């Protein structure tokens with residue numbers, strides 16, 4: 001068997017090797033119970049233990065107060081784009097959005113689609129989403145402000161969140177959740193598709209402050225009402241049971257290794273290896289403003305598209321995968337999520353140096 005590649009995929013993305021091995025060893029016969037987690041009733045005691053453990057670990061990692069509910073749902077971050085305005089925007093208020101890229105744009109479109117008076121509080125579209133706007137202007141009667149903490153495609157990230165007092169701050173934190181320490185209690189709602197930083201595809205984690213539940217209008221379709229999932233502990237219907245199990249193991253991996261402080265230090269070192277390489281030469285150019293660069297998705301260009309294609313092809317030949325930029329923007333992108341080993345970033349930095357020498 002060939003070894004594992006250095007996986008720079010933007011998502012579904014790399015998982016911790018320790019987690020994969022644990023899953024593997026329990027795949028056929030979970031802890032001697034005679035069946036796989038995939039084959040287990042979600043109403044069984046064993047499964048309840050698995051989901052309770054994952055939820056507890058999520059709460060611990062977020063250091064959430066008792067006034068929050070944690071949910072494991074389906075439909076990805078993309079369904080949250082709809083559930084958010086549907087549940088949390090009363091008719092007399094406007095949902096506010098800051099547009100920092102593709103996913104942020106998709107989020108605000110959903111609010112418009114269901115007839116909400118979407119207010120654009122700020123946008124970085126004027127410079128191809130290369131930065132995070134510092135200034136914003138809220139509407140007269142804002143229901144909430146929504147931001148995208150990390151812009152997976154453009155390679156920008158919020159390093160400081162908007163201060164908006166009592167107005168609920170909501171965020172899509174899909175691609176940088178648990179990458180570094182933040183104050184989760186600042187947010188009234190956060191959501192993260194698991195497949196970037198915390199698990200396999202198929203589950204989205206939501207944390208919602210309980211006071212937000214009071215504004216949900218009656219009469220929403222059952223599955224689209226947050227209260228349904230709060231009331232039933234995320235098991236109103238069959239949950240994505242296997243994905244939740246693996247996600248719980250990723251949380252445990254994080255905690256056992258030293259939690260968010262550990263991962264933040266590691267992530268800064270990993271990103272530093274590649275950004276230092278980019279900054280040391282004119283051959284590579286970062287596409288995001290330096291102050292707003294992402295710790296998770298490093299986006300850069302080479303002098304020509306031909307060189308970019310060659311770079312990606314040769315890197316793939318050396319066992320480094322997923323370096324092609326998103327099809328909508330081109331260029332190169334190294335997604336260096338939590339689970340990517342440091343040695344993968346070292347390998348990429350070395351490759352970049354050599355490639356420049358030969359082609360620069």
Ligand SMILES: *Cc1c(COP(=O)(O)O)cnc(C)c1O
Nearest residue numbers: 076077078103152172174175193
């Ligand atoms: C990948 C991604 C999404 C889309 O997630 P799905 O789970 O596929 O719906 C949304 N927001 C951000 C920031 C992402 O990176």
